[in-house]
Amino acid sequence: MKLEKNDIHTQNTSRSFAFELKARDASTRARLGEVHTPHGSFETPVFIPVGTRATVKGLTPEMVEQTGTKIILANTYHLYLRPGHELIGRHGGLHRFMNWPLPILTDSGGFQVYSLGVLRKLTEEGYAFQSHIDGSSHVMTPESCIAIQETLGSDIMMCLDECISYPAERRQVEASLALTIRWAKRCADARRSTSQALFGISQGGVHADLRKRCIEALAEMGFDGYALGGLSVGEPKELLYETVEFSALALPDDKPRYLMGVGTPEDILECVCHGVDMFDCVIPTRNARNGMLFTKKGKLVIKNxxxxxxxxxxxxxxxxxxxxxxxxxxxRHLFIAREILAIVLNTxxxxTFYATLMKGVREAVRGGTYETFRKAFLDTYQTGSEEEKGC
Ligand SMILES: [Zn+2]
Structure with a gap:
């Protein structure tokens, strides 16, 4: 089905960012879209490689581009601490600093602060935390989080949210999503840039009513896109998939949907079915450095x-x-000998494997044959000849 280009701009949305829904799959809720940013466009569903500290580890930006990657992720928390967002701002912003000409999404840092555990203190105002680098004390508020991302100049900024662990008591989840909603409002009010998009992040654990409550409150604020946060934090796979399914149904149809921190090829193929448009995960890059490589016929441990x-x-x-x-x-020789080139070539x-997978996904959605594509891919991938040990 061909759809109209979204050109609605409210006070809270970017003037340079647009999401165009181009087609829907015939038998699933998978969608084909195109995101437009000041640094170019990319089609969705898309996978976003992680470049936490303004580098996709081991690769030059040119190498990253040659893999077919159209957008990368950098991390606000890490860049704020080192080298400092102000320094990056003085060097012309993140794109120029790292010489990456295409779109960049910056994660807000909420998840990183969450994963620091005891080093943080949460208040209504924001997070007080100690640097994992030198132990120095810092405070990250919704306002400072947006100011940092505006200085970095990313194309897509994320709201500061509170991510809680799994399992958690329902009242804890409720309190956390209420705070996330209040912080999202403060993020929306704090934004000054009209060229950068801002996405809201929904929390609510694995509870359908709480996810819905959070999503509805965020949708009322009118963000450029919506993310599902707080997932892939230890919940069983079936619960992850179920949560993505009911959450995606509650999300606005005319905005991109971003599932944060997920995942494996199987996870991505499943969640595309439910209408997720954007994914990021450390798996392809981290596994490459550990010698775990993806092939059409399954995972391969190169040291074997x-x-x-x-x-x-x-x-x-x-x-x-x-x-x-x-x-x-x-x-195998490079990996065993611990040569730097092993990391480069594996990454x-x-x-490329992930970029090619997503290209196949988009072509299938365009042709209305997503379910057939998914089944054929998994048949080969899960029953292929390569081993799956040590992954
Ligand atoms: Zn290859």
Missing amino acids: ARYRQDRNPLDDQCRCYTCRNFSRAYL IHNI
Whole structure:
């Protein structure tokens, strides 16, 4: 189904950002969209590689671009602490500082502060926390979080939210989502930039009514897009999928939907079915550094002895620089010898694998054949010849 371009701009939305819904799948709720930003456009569903500290570890921006990646994620918390957002601002903003010309999404830092555990103190005002680098004391408020992201100049900013662990008592979840809503309002009020988009983040654990309550409150504030936060924090897979399903049904249809921190190829394929448009996760990059590589036929642990003499590429269907030029035997040697090039070549491949997967997803949604694509992919991926040990 062809849809109208969204051109509604309220006080709270960016003038340079737009989401265009281009097609819907025939038998699932999967959608094909296009996001427009001041640094270019990208189609959705999309996977966003993580470049926490203004670098996708091991790769030059040019290498990242060659994988087919159109948008990367950087982290507000980490860049605020080191080298400092003001320094990045003085160097012309994040795009110029790291020489990445395409869109950047900045995570708010709420999740990083959450994962610091005892080093933080939460009040109505914001988070008081100690730097994981030098122990210095800091306060992150919704207002300062937006000011930092505006100085960084990312294309998509995220609201500061409170992420709680799983399992949690219902009243705790309720209190946390109420705070997240109050903070979202403060973030919306604090924004000055009209060129950067701002996404609201919904909390509410795995409770359908609480997620709905949070999403409705956020939708009333009119954000440029909406994220599902507080997931992939230890809940069982079925609960994650169920929560994504009922949450996506409550989210505004005409704005991008972003599932934060998820996940594996299986997770992505499942959540696309429910209408999620954007994903990010450390899995492809982190696993690449640990020698765990993705192929069409399943996961491959490159250090295993069976690859010692293997002249084949990692994945004979992959067109990445690594697969076009190097054998499994060479990649195993680099990994065992702890050579820097192992990280570079493995990361190129894993990011290309995710970018190619998402391209396949989009083509299938465009053609209305998503379910067939998903089934065929998983059939090969889950029953393929590669081992799954050590992942
Ligand atoms: Zn490859």
